[in-house]
Amino acid sequence: MDAILIQILNGLDKGSAYALIALGLTLIFGTLGVVNFAHGALFMIGAFCAVTLQKILTISVTTIDPERTDFLGNPLKVQTPYVENWFGPEIGAAIVDWAVPLAIVLAIPVMVLVGFVMERGLIKHFYKRPHSDQILVTFGLAIVLQEIIKYFYGANPIPTPAPSAFRGSLDIGVWLGFDPFTIIYPYWRLVYFFFAGTIITGVFAFLQFTTFGMVVRAGMADRETVGLLGIDIDKRFTLMFGLAAAVAGLAGVMYTPILSPNYHMGMDFLVLSFVVVVVGGMGSLPGAVLAGFLLGILQSFASMNEVKSLLPGIDQIIIYLVAIVILLTRPRGLMGRRGVMED
Amino acid sequence: MLGLERKDTLLMFAVAFITLLAPIILNPFPAGSALAQFNAGYPDLMQRFVIFGIFAIGFNILFGLTGYLSFGHAAFLGIGSYSAVWMFKLLSMNVIPAILLSIIMAGLFALVIGFVSLRRSGIYFSILTLAFAQMSYNLAYSVLTPVTNGETGLQLTLSDPRILDGASSGGLPVTSLFGAEMRDTTTLYVGPWTWDFSVGYYFCALLMLIAFYLSVRIFRSPFGMMLRAVKSNQQRMNYTGLNSRPYTLAAFVISGMYAGLAGGLLAAMDPLAGADRMQWTASGEVVLMTILGGAGTLIGPVLGAGFIKYFENIFSKINDGILHQWFAFMPDGLENFMVTVIHPFIGKGWHLTLGIMFMLVVIFLPGGLVEGAQRTGRLFRRRDRNADHVESDAARQRAAAE
Numbered sequence: 001m002d003a004i005l006i007q008i009l010n011g012l013d014k015g016s017a018y019a020l021i022a023l024g025l026t027l028i029f030g031t032l033g034v035v036n037f038a039h040g041a042l043f044m045i046g047a048f049c050a051v052t053l054q055k056i057l058t059i060s061v062t063t064i065d066p067e068r069t070d071f072l073g074n075p076l077k078v079q080t081p082y083v084e085n086w087f088g089p090e091i092g093a094a095i096v097d098w099a100v101p102l103a104i105v106l107a108i109p110v111m112v113l114v115g116f117v118m119e120r121g122l123i124k125h126f127y128k129r130p131h132s133d134q135i136l137v138t139f140g141l142a143i144v145l146q147e148i149i150k151y152f153y154g155a156n157p158i159p160t161p162a163p164s165a166f167r168g169s170l171d172i173g174v175w176l177g178f179d180p181f182t183i184i185y186p187y188w189r190l191v192y193f194f195f196a197g198t199i200i201t202g203v204f205a206f207l208q209f210t211t212f213g214m215v216v217r218a219g220m221a222d223r224e225t226v227g228l229l230g231i232d233i234d235k236r237f238t239l240m241f242g243l244a245a246a247v248a249g250l251a252g253v254m255y256t257p258i259l260s261p262n263y264h265m266g267m268d269f270l271v272l273s274f275v276v277v278v279v280g281g282m283g284s285l286p287g288a289v290l291a292g293f294l295l296g297i298l299q300s301f302a303s304m305n306e307v308k309s310l311l312p313g314i315d316q317i318i319i320y321l322v323a324i325v326i327l328l329t330r331p332r333g334l335m336g337r338r339g340v341m342e343d
Numbered sequence: 344m345l346g347l348e349r350k351d352t353l354l355m356f357a358v359a360f361i362t363l364l365a366p367i368i369l370n371p372f373p374a375g376s377a378l379a380q381f382n383a384g385y386p387d388l389m390q391r392f393v394i395f396g397i398f399a400i401g402f403n404i405l406f407g408l409t410g411y412l413s414f415g416h417a418a419f420l421g422i423g424s425y426s427a428v429w430m431f432k433l434l435s436m437n438v439i440p441a442i443l444l445s446i447i448m449a450g451l452f453a454l455v456i457g458f459v460s461l462r463r464s465g466i467y468f469s470i471l472t473l474a475f476a477q478m479s480y481n482l483a484y485s486v487l488t489p490v491t492n493g494e495t496g497l498q499l500t501l502s503d504p505r506i507l508d509g510a511s512s513g514g515l516p517v518t519s520l521f522g523a524e525m526r527d528t529t530t531l532y533v534g535p536w537t538w539d540f541s542v543g544y545y546f547c548a549l550l551m552l553i554a555f556y557l558s559v560r561i562f563r564s565p566f567g568m569m570l571r572a573v574k575s576n577q578q579r580m581n582y583t584g585l586n587s588r589p590y591t592l593a594a595f596v597i598s599g600m601y602a603g604l605a606g607g608l609l610a611a612m613d614p615l616a617g618a619d620r621m622q623w624t625a626s627g628e629v630v631l632m633t634i635l636g637g638a639g640t641l642i643g644p645v646l647g648a649g650f651i652k653y654f655e656n657i658f659s660k661i662n663d664g665i666l667h668q669w670f671a672f673m674p675d676g677l678e679n680f681m682v683t684v685i686h687p688f689i690g691k692g693w694h695l696t697l698g699i700m701f702m703l704v705v706i707f708l709p710g711g712l713v714e715g716a717q718r719t720g721r722l723f724r725r726r727d728r729n730a731d732h733v734e735s736d737a738a739r740q741r742a743a744a745e
Contacts, residue, residue, distance in 0.1 A: 035466055125706070131466055132412045136634055137705045139627065143698030151687050151695070271473060271623060278470045313486030320474035320481075327467055328459065 002173060002182045007300045009172070013189040013258060015296020016196030020251035021273040022280060022288035023200060024244035030220045030283040031237045034123055035131050037138040040270025041145040042111065042245050046252025047261035048149055049110055050103035051158050057083055057096045098163045100256055107249045115245025119238050142266065150263040162188040162257035188257050195254050199247060200289055206243075207285070216240055220283070275323045281336025291334055295319050351559050354641065358555055362548045365389055366538045373535030377668070381657060386528055386541035387612075388656050392649045393544070393551040394608045399632040399644030400551075400558050401601020405594050406630075407639035408567060410574035411461070414469045414626050415476025418456070419449040419599045421483065421621030423606020425490070428497045428616045435507035436516045438525065438546070442607040449603020450596055457595035461588060464577065476626055483618040496617030518611050520546060525611060543612050550608065551645075554601060559641055561597070570594050602629075631697070635704055637711030646712050651697065658693040 021043055028036045060079040068076040084092030095102070122141065126134050161167070166187040173183035207213035219226045219233040226233045252261070259265065276295055280287030301307060303315035314321075326333060347355060361368060370384030383389070402416055423445035430441035460471040483491040491497055499515050508516065518525045525543035561567045569590045572580055580587050610616055619625070628651070636647025663682055666689070670678040688696045708715050 122706075129709075132410070133705060133709065135412065135466070135469070136630070137702055139630075140698050140702035140705060144695060144702065147692060147695035147698055151692060267624070271477060274470055275474060278467065282466075313482055316481035316485050317478040320478045323474050324459065324471060327471055328462060331463070331467075 002178050003304070005172075005176070006183050007304060008297055009183070009185050009189075011297030011300035012193045012293070013296075014299065015293035016193050017251055017255055017269065017292075018273055018276045018296050019289045019292025020196050020199060021248055021269055022276040022292045023203060023285060024248040024251075025273060025277050026280070026283060026285050026288040027203075027240055027244040027247070029277070030285065031216060031240045032119075032123070032127065034126065035134050035138070036123070037135050037270065038118070038142040038145065039138075039244075039248055040266030040268070040273065041142040042114065042248040042266070043252040043255075043269055044146060044149065044261065044263065044266030045114060046107050046111055046249025047256050047265060048153060048252075049107040049249060050100050050160050050253045050256045051153065051261055053103040053106050054096075054099040054160055057081060057099050057102075061085065100160055100162060100253065103253045104250060107253045108246050111246040111249030112242040114249075115242035116238065118245070119241040123241070142270070146263045146266060153263065155263060157260035157262040159260045160256040162191075166191055166257075192254050192258065196251070199250060203243070203247065204285070212236065272319060275319055279323050279326050279333055281333030283337050284333070284335040287333060287335030295322065298322060347559060348563070351563065351641075355556060355559060358642065358645070359552055362393065362552060363545075365392070365548070366540050366544070370536060370538055374537045375535070380660060380665070383653055383657060384539065386526075386539055386544050388652065389544045390541075390547050390608075390612050391652045391656075393547045394605050394612070395629075395632065395648040395652055396645040397547075397551050397554045397608070398602055398605035398629055399636065399648040400554055401598040401605070402629045403598075403633050403638060403640075403644040404558055404561060404570075404601070405598040406633060407644070408562070408570035408574060409591050409594055411464065411591065411595070412469050412630070413460075413472040413595075413598075414623060414630070415456070415472035415474075416598070416602050416629055417623070417625035418476035418479045418621050419453055419602035420606040420609070420625065421479065421616065421618065422452050423449045423603035424610040424616035424620055425483075425497060425606075426603075427607040427610035428499070428614055431499060431505075431518065431610070431614050432503040433506065435505060436518050437507070438518050438520050438607075438611040441518075441611060442550075442604060445603045445607030445610070446600050447603075449606065450600040453596045453599025453603075454592070457592050457599065461591050461595060473623055473626070476621060477623055480618055480621040480623070483621060491616070491618060493618070496615055499614050518614055547608050547612070550604065554604065555641075555645070562641060566590065566593070631701055633711075635701060635711055637713030640711070640713040643711050643713040650712065654693060654697060658689060658696065659691065661689045663690075 021039060024042070025036060025039050028034055028039070058081050060081045062077050062079055064075045065078045066075050068078075070076045081092060081096055083095050086092065087095065118141070122137065123134075126137055169184045169186045170190060171180055171183070172185050174180050176183070207217055215226065215231055215233070216236055219231075219237065223233055255261075272295075273292075276291045277288055279295065280289070280291030298318055299315065302318040308315055330336075366384050366386075366389065368384075369389065370382045372378040372382050374382075383392075398416075398420060402413070405416075406412055426445040426448040427438075427441040430444045434440055456472065456475045460468055460475065463471060484493060487493075501515065505516070520542065523542050525546065526541065527543075528539050528541040531538045531540065569587070573587050573591055577587055606616075606620070609620075632647035632651050633644045634647070635650060636645065637643025663686060666682045666685055667678065670681045673681065686692070704711060708718075710717070
């Protein structure tokens with residue numbers, strides 16, 4: 001029982017990342033009808049927002065401390081971040097420590113802006129072109145974006161730790177009445193899960209309970225009619241692209257303590273999130289979320305030793321295997337809508 | 344000739360001419376001169392040109408004719424390489440059985456994968472092929488290590504049985520074609536120029552010409568017509584009571600066999616096979632080649648493959664020192680500025696150049712380099728005709744005035 005619980009928990013954080021990226025992909029596909037292969041790159045840019053903020057916050061001034069000496073006997077050079085000078089050592093250190101969550105504030109405007117520029121500058125011109133053209137141009141864009149990031153940040157992963165308050169692990173087993181140390185779960189993954197849950201709820205609430213969301217949903221169902229009613233649907237869809245970019249970016253920001261960001265993390269996640277979208281059903285937002293968590297959990301179950309000894313290698317291929325089976329047996333995916341990409 | 348129309352015969356001859364004289368054409372700069380780094384006429388690179396040319400020609404038979412965008416073609420390349428290396432290990436260092444096996448194995452895999460994937464079309468087909476290729480890649484890395492030798496990659500060892508060759512003495516044997524070693528190279532010195540003619544290159548070039556000829560025949564055949572019909576309107580074809588799946592499956596298997604041949608040749612030139620040949624970025628590369636050259640055209644994919652491989656090898660070798668030499672004629676400040684501006688696009692950053700170029704082609708020239716050439720050609724021709732019009736108009740007016 002506790003083994004099963006552990007696997008479910010392990011699947012949740014990866015599943016949350018899949019779900020968030022797939023949610024953004026589906027938002028873009030459902031509204032604009034564009035297959036966005038650059039979405040993984042948006043996830044990566046979000047992660048690098050966190051890296052950038054961490055770098056900015058740790059810009060330091062070097063002072064010489066005459067009282068202490070280094071091992072050669074010279075006066076010790078002390079690096080103090082400017083933030084500590086400005087806000088005092090304690091608050092300053094806390095700000096540096098909390099760089100990753102703080103990066104959310106930076107990432108939202110940056111990602112929305114990137115989304116706007118992408119949509120207005122490039123993708124707008126591809127609405128009428130075939131899907132394969134959209135795939136190709138966004139694939140090219142993804143290459144360009146990741147090479148730009150590589151140029152500025154290098155090819156090595158950059159460690160971005162979580163705030164020290166969240167670095168330990170939580171003994172969840174005790175809460176549920178198991179023996180201590182049977183189910184241990186890192187705090188940050190728990191944070192990530194709740195964060196993802198909040199964002200997903202927020203997006204759904206926005207679409208479900210606001211007038212803006214209602215118009216967008218109407219546009220997803222029948223774009224032409226909404227346009228005939230005198231609503232500038234294009235403008236709203238551009239906003240949705242910005243929102244989708246922000247969701248992917250935030251997923252990236254918060255994922256940095258789990259996986260040190262490097263320039264090709266976007267491509268690594270992209271393939272899997274496409275599989276997730278297709279399994280969930282093109283154009284279905286609940287489907288994307290459901291499939292994200294489902295595949296995350298399935299993957300962690302497949303990496304259990306008991307399963308691996310039974311079916312060697314299953315942990316490597318389970319997601320693709322599930323995708324193939326679903327695509328062949330349920331043409332629309334798990335929760336796909338009738339009439340969306342049904343060829 | 345050879346069952347081709349006049350235009351295609353000409354194209355065939357042009358391609359044959361260029362491929363056979365490539366060691367000379369690709370080395371236009373004398374060895375040792377400042378521009379010698381742009382020479383592409385060394386055997387290793389030329390082999391890559393033709394091998395990836397074969398790969399792209401095959402991919403084009405599927406994507407260019409039927410419009411099915413496969414994102415998993417590298418799997419067949421990898422399978423071809425693995426089967427070829429196994430043949431070298433078990434049977435003989437002769438390349439013929441190795442290449443035959445790699446074509447057959449890739450064809451079999453393509454039959455199975457194609458049979459399943461072609462049940463869907465559009466993006467679902469792309470995802471299905473991607474899923475299959477990623478599965479093969481992941482398996483080759485992990486569980487199939489006894490067959491693929493995992494991360495190290497499959498290589499020759501001294502203890503391999505090699506039934507036909509018998510035990511080898513001394514070092515590792517090299518791949519050969521009935522005794523002619525693949526790496527044999529004759530270097531010709533003409534004045535300051537050096538030209539390398541290698542057995543391996545000519546072997547690959549010959550196979551590429553055959554592959555190209557077959558693809559021309561496929562393009563012009565009723566079968567090719569059927570595939571084009573699938574691209575333009577599959578639904579309509581189904582309504583006329585025609586089952587298009589056998590045709591698309593045949594195209595998929597043929598293009599898989601082309602990829603297998605390319606993989607086998609890669610192994611024949613360098614008997615080593617690794618799983619990274621199957622990764623999805625490798626599949627992306629062949630897509631880039633085909634689109635960049637011109638999907639659906641005969642010569643496009645070969646051009647694209649040559650273009651990308653040339654830039655990969657030549658562009659990535661340019662460094663800041665060379666740039667400084669080029670701009671040395673400028674004033675210092677301007678020189679440094681130019682070097683700083685160009686720096687991100689060369690050397691390790693050539694992927695950035697490739698990405699930008701690829702985007703530009705997709706946005707402005709959906710037909711690739713071939714369409715670009717045609718458009719420029721048409722531009723000149725139209726201008727000529729306009730000039731004719733103007734002249735004839737002028738003549739008529741003059742006649743009327745008189």
